[in-house]
Amino acid sequence: MTPAEVEHRVTARPVRMRMIIVRKLALCFLLYPAAVLAQSSTPAQDPATVQSAPQTQDTLRATAPAAAEIIEPGQAPAVVLLRPFSRTPAPAGNAPEFNLSAGYSVTNIAMPSSNGVALSGADVSLSARSGSRFGARLDIGYSRSMNVLRSGHGADVLSYFAGPVFFPWNGNLITTYVDALFGGAKVDGPFPDGAGGFRAGHVHYPAWTFGGGAEYRLSSSFAYRVSVDYLHTNFYNSSEAIRGQNDLRVVNSIVYYFGMPTARRRGSAH
Numbered sequence: 565m566t567p568a569e570v571e572h573r574v575t576a577r578p579v580r581m582r583m584i585i586v587r588k589l590a591l592c593f594l595l596y597p598a599a600v601l602a603q604s605s606t607p608a609q610d611p612a613t614v615q616s617a618p619q620t621q622d623t624l625r626a627t628a629p630a631a632a633e634i635i636e637p638g639q640a641p642a643v644v645l646l647r648p649f650s651r652t653p654a655p656a657g658n659a660p661e662f663n664l665s666a667g668y669s670v671t672n673i674a675m676p677s678s679n680g681v682a683l684s685g686a687d688v689s690l691s692a693r694s695g696s697r698f699g700a701r702l703d704i705g706y707s708r709s710m711n712v713l714r715s716g717h718g719a720d721v722l723s724y725f726a727g728p729v730f731f732p733w734n735g736n737l738i739t740t741y742v743d744a745l746f747g748g749a750k751v752d753g754p755f756p757d758g759a760g761g762f763r764a765g766h767v768h769y770p771a772w773t774f775g776g777g778a779e780y781r782l783s784s785s786f787a788y789r790v791s792v793d794y795l796h797t798n799f800y801n802s803s804e805a806i807r808g809q810n811d812l813r814v815v816n817s818i819v820y821y822f823g824m825p826t827a828r829r830r831g832s833a834h
Contacts, residue, residue: 661693665789667817671707671721674809676755676802683707683721687815691729699729701743703773705813712753715762719753721797721811725773739787742776755800767806769798779819787819 669687672680685707693699708720725745733740749771754762777791795811 661699662822663691663693663787663819664822665689665691665817665819667789667815669705669707669813669815671705671795671811671813673719673721673751673753673797673799673811675712675719675753676800681709681712681719681753683709683719685720687813687817689817693729693731696734697731699731699741700727701729701745702726703745703747705815707813713762715754715764717754717762717764719751721749721751723747723749723771723773723795723797725771737781739779739781740776741779742774744772744774746770746772749795749797751797751799753799755804756802757804758802763804765800767798767800769806771795771797773813775813777815785821787821789815789817789819791815791817 687705689703712719725747727745750768752766775793
């Protein structure tokens, strides 16, 4: 091999290597865009298949673009609007307080031709308090006496009242109240007939009561109550005419609270 041939082979080898590198780079630049287009493109769907296929929430959620939802200023996102909210609980002091009482009552009614007749029986009341000072009460009582005025007839009073209650003092142990209740009363008993004898009859008329009392707390659920009430009822007089009469009633009862009493719940006296 002559020196000229050796020089030509040495000079041609770098040129051949350069051409191989150029072809490889060109092939890479041609294949990379094709691969990117193949990954980003979605397969075409048949229009008939698209119209007949039902669009469920999962399908719409999968196909809808994330950037298509536009939230205007002042508008909450859909996640916040669909999230359930909880109501703020009412303060414990504003919740009504209920109590039920039952006890023994003694009623002195002004029967004709007598200074009064004592009747004994039972009294039941249901009270509600909306605050520390005011409330309402429903009261039902029944009392009876046998052989009134030695007439051979008994006497009884059935009363039912409802009305407001005011609490001037509400302490942890002692609570005082006054009430004014309105309703009706059925009074049954004997009355003089004007000829030295007696007749029996009954009167069912509107009635009302006004009074007050005190409660002593035995525990968070029970209390002892004493009340003194003035009752206005109606009955026959000695002339067999219906007249109003003034009665007096004293009730001793046990009170049960549906929940903790207001004074103990708040932990302070008023």
